[in-house]
Amino acid sequence: MRSTAGTTNALMLAGALLAGCAGGGQLRDKEKGSEMNLQEAASRADEILDATFDAIKPEVRWTHGETTVGSCDVTRRRAVMTAISEARRGSFLGVIERFWRQSGYEIKSVNSSRKFPAVYAQSGDGFGISLSIGGGGQAFFEVDSPCVEESDVAQPTTPANGPDYSGGPIPRPDVHDDFWSSLGGLSAGGGRTA
Missing domain, CATH: 1.20.5 (Single alpha-helices involved in coiled-coils or other helix-helix interfaces)
Known part of the structure; x- marks a missing residue:
């Protein structure tokens, strides 16, 4: 038995x-x-990215990264063309993490590396969301859908607010911002950075 x-x-x-x-x-x-089908999932990923970028103050310049489609999932990517200085990376990730928490996303993991930090979250409807800092202080955002129904997937409709490198190689960040690219000074909360 x-x-x-x-x-x-x-x-x-x-x-x-x-x-x-x-x-x-x-x-x-x-x-x-x-x-939900792949196109609807791609549109939902675009909504998540649009809302996330709207939360970043001061605004950063960005371009679309490659959209990839798997057997039943889709990934949308954006690369930030504004250089995020090492002194500002903690503030930048903090802004995003707070926004994602306020949006009801679950923070799954945080890499607190000083040079290449990252934060990983998941929305209530199963979308994986990540922000990672790469070489030259370039921030990369990625949204992965859960498994959905097959369909065609169109390119994103939100126009990039910087040079559009979609479909080609994305260079290192080439936009300087007085706040995000700064090597020191005041933090996003108004206090001095270390």
């Missing part, structure tokens, strides 16, 4: 795992019976 129960539990677990891989994990509104 014990082995039969164990086998049954193992089969139920395996079935649940397979269902998740085969679309059981797809984003859907069970009340309405509707499912």
Whole structure:
């Protein structure tokens, strides 16, 4: 009996795992019976990015990165063309982390490296959101959708507010901002930076 129960539990677990891989994990509104498709997921990712960039004060210049489509998911990317100085990186990530928390996103992980910090979050509807600082103080944003229904995916409709490098290589940040590119002075909260 014990082995039969164990086998049954193992089969139920395996079935649940397979269902998740085969679309059981797809984003859907069970009340309405509707499912989000790749284009709708890409539009939702764009909304998340638009709202995030609206929260950054002073504004930074950015360009679209590559959109990638997997077997059932889509990723939208943006690269910040404003150089974020090492002295400002903590403030920059703090602004984003606070905004994401206020938006109801769960902060999954924070890398507090001084040179290459990052923050990873997840929205209530299953979108993975990340901000990482790379070489030259360049900030990269990425939004990954959960598994959704297949469809065509159009390019983002929000125009970049800096030079548009979409479809080609993105250079290192080349925009100086008196606040974000500053090597010291006042922090975003008005206090002195270390």
